[in-house]
Amino acid sequence: MTTDAGLTTATVRRAADAPPLISADDLPPARHFVDGKFLDGSTERVIDVVDPSTESVIARIPEGTSEDIDRAVAAAVAAKASWARLVPKDRSEVLHAIADRVAEHTELLAKLESANTGKPLAVSRDDVGMTIDTFRFMAGAMRATTSMAAGDYAENHLSVILREPLGVVGVITPWNYPLLMAAWKIAPILAAGNTLVLKPSEQTPLTTLKFAELVADLLPAGVLNVVNGYGAVAGARLAEHPDVDMIALTGSVNSGRAVARAAADTLKRVHLELGGKAPVVIFPDADLAAAASSLRTAGFWNSGQECGAACRVLVHESVAEEFVGQLVDEVRALVVGEPQAGEDVEVGPMVSKAHFDRVTGYLERAKSEGVRVATGGGALDGPGYFVAPTVLVDVPEGAEVAREEIFGPVITVEAFADEEEAVRRANDVPLGLSASVWTENARRSHDIPARLDFGTVWVNSHLVLASEVPWGGFKGSGYGRDLSVYALEDYSRTKHVMHNHGS
Known part of the structure; x- marks a missing residue:
């Protein structure tokens, strides 16, 4: 196989005369989102959020601590029982409302995503479109779950299979698709009746925080919580927290290993979508x-x-x-x-x-x-x-x-x-x-x-x-599935109830 040895041939098209993608008013509050409201962090330490196209700082977010994670988990624990009791129709309507709200702000979210990640607007708009579709799919799928038929599998004993929420799910999302990967986790987690605490990448937190701001009035307080910070501190505490029933991560192989190790002591479920x-x-x-x-x-x-x-x-x-x-x-x-x-x-x-x-x-x-x-x-x-x-x-x-x-x-x-x-x-x-x-x-x-x-x-x-088909890998790419009804199964548990109806 031969080709002409090539040097770097591309040039970067600059936007010197174009207006900025976003204004200060477009930015979300630079705080944590806990128990339905934006809150300051437990320390004054901040993390610079950089526009990778220009290398300029566009925001500063609080550097979350273990205490910030604990506060968010406590809010999710307090909210989980009432959210789990909602019938599928009611939760479905909330997810449809979230999809509508995101759709109303498509261009704002796309521009914010591009400003934070540097990705072309076509990619960011595609991310927002699939975010909307993910919530719409899960809103419908949660109302049509199937299970083994109830029946007598032992003489005079009726078996019924229940599908229940897990409780509180911890989520860690990556920098490459901050809004979309958050949606791939949030939608099925909420659809299955769980509450959650999400830690976005410290490099690209803006659209996740903006999403929380946009949907704050649609969800009961404590159902969705967002804590900023580094993986080694905030992410590790989320993975090891005894009140978190499952940890779900999209990220690198090394991050997956660290999360799995941190989760081991409490034997919580682990969902990994890696490289x-x-x-x-x-x-x-x-x-x-x-x-x-x-x-x-x-x-x-x-x-x-x-x-x-x-x-x-x-x-x-x-x-x-x-x-x-x-x-x-x-x-x-x-x-x-x-x-x-x-x-x-x-x-x-x-x-x-x-x-x-x-x-x-x-x-x-x-x-x-x-x-x-x-x-x-x-x-x-x-x-x-x-x-x-x-x-x-x-x-x-x-x-x-x-x-x-x-x-x-x-x-x-x-x-x-x-x-x-x-x-x-x-x-x-x-x-x-x-x-x-x-x-x-x-x-x-x-x-x-x-x-x-x-x-x-x-x-x-x-x-x-x-959205209808699963996404996930084998070997070092992790385990668990995003998208499709398989994600709903990942974020729920089955319970067998057997009734003796004999004389």
């Missing part, structure tokens, strides 16, 4: 143009800061050269820029300086190890944490960039010789969240996905999601 390293397996009969076009989106959506991103191409050696050429053409056409620099901007910055350094570090090590840069390959000039959309080729089996989650605008390309090698190499990563298979062969389209060790496998597409 991914999605292989894209392209066979010689695939529509190569369609695959390259799909990867333009699926590999670089949210600047590649996406756990399901199409980041690792395994392409048959007979079509590798042709496919790489088409992929590079697509990637070089991507528009990189600040979110207010135009509706056609497709790729924004990395979320923080630390993550920017991490991503560029992977690229520098790959180049030093002889991996070839087909396009991109490094940082872009100017303020902000921008990295050029990158395609790396001639990637050897087992290379760091082919095994570890870079979580940036980077696609690696490897070649394989036959089906057995493709399956073996696709599975030879510690993560198992998602994958895709590209082929026009009907047998192969069923056989290969069945042999891939990933929670979602797309055929001839990638990164297509729907």
